[in-house]
Amino acid sequence: MKRFFSLIVLGWTLVLGACTAPAAPPPTATFIAQAAPTNTLTPTATHTAIPPTATNTATATNTATSTRTFTPTKTNTPTVTPSPTNTATATHTATLTPTNVPPTATFTATRRPATRAPTKPPAPAKSFSTTWKTDMGYEGRDANSQWCQIHNETQNLTAEEMLFQTFEQQNLAPVLLRTYNATLARGGYQPIFGIANADGSINRWMLAGWYAKAFGWPNGIEQFPPNGVAGGASSGDWTWYSVARAGEFCKFVYVRWKGQRSVSEYAPDGKLINTNATLPSGAP
Numbered sequence: 001m002k003r004f005f006s007l008i009v010l011g012w013t014l015v016l017g018a019c020t021a022p023a024a025p026p027p028t029a030t031f032i033a034q035a036a037p038t039n040t041l042t043p044t045a046t047h048t049a050i051p052p053t054a055t056n057t058a059t060a061t062n063t064a065t066s067t068r069t070f071t072p073t074k075t076n077t078p079t080v081t082p083s084p085t086n087t088a089t090a091t092h093t094a095t096l097t098p099t100n101v102p103p104t105a106t107f108t109a110t111r112r113p114a115t116r117a118p119t120k121p122p123a124p125a126k127s128f129s130t131t132w133k134t135d136m137g138y139e140g141r142d143a144n145s146q147w148c149q150i151h152n153e154t155q156n157l158t159a160e161e162m163l164f165q166t167f168e169q170q171n172l173a174p175v176l177l178r179t180y181n182a183t184l185a186r187g188g189y190q191p192i193f194g195i196a197n198a199d200g201s202i203n204r205w206m207l208a209g210w211y212a213k214a215f216g217w218p219n220g221i222e223q224f225p226p227n228g229v230a231g232g233a234s235s236g237d238w239t240w241y242s243v244a245r246a247g248e249f250c251k252f253v254y255v256r257w258k259g260q261r262s263v264s265e266y267a268p269d270g271k272l273i274n275t276n277a278t279l280p281s282g283a284p
Helices: 002-020 025-039 043-048 051-057 059-070 073-080 083-119 170-179
Strands: 128-132 137-142 145-156 185-196 202-207 238-245 249-257 260-266 272-274
Touching: 128 249, 128 260, 145 185, 145 249, 145 260, 185 238, 238 249
Parallel strands: none
Antiparallel strands: 128 145, 137 145, 145 238, 185 202, 185 249, 249 260, 260 272
């Protein structure tokens, strides 16, 4: 036992001695000498070898293979043939144009009534109507003039009284009626005469005369001016006259009221030729 302990002490002594002893230089020099030849071995010569390049040369064989694959591109050439089929699509485009036309026509047709309806003014209601009953009759008056006369009847179509004649100053009517000045009148069932020259041009416009006691007719109407026509009533048959000098004739006779006119026209021989005539400019 003592001997065994001595051996253990001896062993630890040898180990400690080895650890504390300085390193010998020769092993270090031997390690460096072995490392140098290892880095200068033939692997450098192996990288210089050309065989891998020769392997790439074999790609030339692939080039030849690609040349063969170009040959099928001729098969692609017939794919151009369907392009005439695309020309047929032009026919399809042409069919689109007439398809768009009907909606345009329908839209125009619906717009026309809408634009015309608001612009058309409503027809005004007639305020009166006149019946022209006879031709123009002539009767000698003196050496230089003659009477001309007609018959008519006026119907009041409103609820308002239609006066014999109206003026701006209605209280002066008894005086103004004696002047026969048509430019001062404003309307009523008393007509206006248009006295024409031989060539048909208008010489003057005169208020129609009627057979009144105030004008010297013994059996004439006494009331001056006569009564108006009640709404919805008729004036009855009236005889109207004027005076035409030598070479003249009574061409127009018309009634006006509330912006409306009823015009009759006569030939130089007195024939009634138009019951819906148009007055020339300048008529009062």
